[in-house]
Amino acid sequence: MTAPAPAPKAFVVGHPIAHSRSPLIHGHWLSAHGLAGSYERLDVAPEAFADFLSGFPASGFVGGNVTIPHKEAAFRLVATMTPRAERIGAVNTLSLDAAGRLHGDNTDAPGFLAHLDATLGADWPETTGIGAGRTALLLGAGGAARAIAVGLLERGLPHIRIANRTAARAEALRGLDSARVEAVAWDHVPGLLGEAGLLVNTTSLGMAGAEALDLDLAGLPDGAAVADIVYVPLETPLLAAARARSLRTVDGLGMLLHQAVPGFARWFGVTPQVTPDLRALVVADI
Ligand code: ATR
Numbered sequence: 001m002t003a004p005a006p007a008p009k010a011f012v013v014g015h016p017i018a019h020s021r022s023p024l025i026h027g028h029w030l031s032a033h034g035l036a037g038s039y040e041r042l043d044v045a046p047e048a049f050a051d052f053l054s055g056f057p058a059s060g061f062v063g064g065n066v067t068i069p070h071k072e073a074a075f076r077l078v079a080t081m082t083p084r085a086e087r088i089g090a091v092n093t094l095s096l097d098a099a100g101r102l103h104g105d106n107t108d109a110p111g112f113l114a115h116l117d118a119t120l121g122a123d124w125p126e127t128t129g130i131g132a133g134r135t136a137l138l139l140g141a142g143g144a145a146r147a148i149a150v151g152l153l154e155r156g157l158p159h160i161r162i163a164n165r166t167a168a169r170a171e172a173l174r175g176l177d178s179a180r181v182e183a184v185a186w187d188h189v190p191g192l193l194g195e196a197g198l199l200v201n202t203t204s205l206g207m208a209g210a211e212a213l214d215l216d217l218a219g220l221p222d223g224a225a226v227a228d229i230v231y232v233p234l235e236t237p238l239l240a241a242a243r244a245r246s247l248r249t250v251d252g253l254g255m256l257l258h259q260a261v262p263g264f265a266r267w268f269g270v271t272p273q274v275t276p277d278l279r280a281l282v283v284a285d286i
Helices: 022-032 046-058 071-077 083-088 108-120 143-154 167-176 186-195 237-244 253-259 261-268 276-285
Strands: 009-014 038-043 061-066 093-096 102-105 135-139 160-164 181-185 196-201 225-228 248-250
Touching: 009 022, 009 261, 022 038, 022 261, 022 276, 046 071, 046 093, 046 102, 061 261, 071 102, 083 102, 083 108, 083 143, 093 261, 108 143, 108 225, 108 248, 108 253, 108 261, 135 143, 135 186, 143 160, 143 167, 160 167, 160 186, 167 181, 181 186, 186 196, 225 237, 237 248, 253 261, 253 276
Parallel strands: 009 038, 009 061, 135 160, 135 196, 160 181, 196 225, 225 248
Antiparallel strands: 061 093, 093 102
């Protein structure tokens, strides 16, 4: 008689990791689907991360999420990765391939798009006016901006503008697709709002404890949508200002929830849903 297969175990690794909501999300899905499995947080310092990854294939874990500050190191250290992770230059989801080698993916881009579709409807490129020539305007040029820009390019958006306090980082993102990505000066943002169908804040401005993004949204066209990746607080000053102007808003929590779906499906064999129950559970923890 063969022994029953052990229950799959997955992790989230970061440093620090105490505030990660990923265990709450995956724990909810494990119990909602009645699955025997576990998901735990692992605090691994940057200097120990390479050793952690080399020990992972023999550790009994089937996979895991990678968060700050390890996403770029994971990108450098996996054996194989998806084309999307390659393009983004960061890995946030790990699994083992058939040969037991480390495989990396980046689910931030599809997570952002899935949340846009769920909130605005999949026809948002039309309803925001992007199909008729409006742009997507991204504020910030860090790792999150890069993932979101890759997602928007994959969705076929013809023109993405990126503005960043440090201009060189926005310029660097033009390398994703210089025909469709334009770097614009941070100071020019107010004057460019009139041409934007989608405004996305990918900076940390507006986060609890940080300064707010100082931007008057009066220039955005009616029908434009405003998205924020900040989710603490859930309604950032930017989203509140958009709502006050009767513009549609997309909060940052949905991206966090949707980016978790592909990893769970891969490790535990069931594709989970982002339900109101799950949202409520995480909101209560914010
Ligand atoms: P992440 O991986 O979450 O995107 P990051 O790479 O540290 O994090 O990027 C943070 C982003 O917020 C950057 O675009 C940063 O601008 P700089 O490149 O100029 O640093 C932006 N940001 C942070 N604080 C800011 C502030 N006070 N004003 C404007 N932009 C700010």
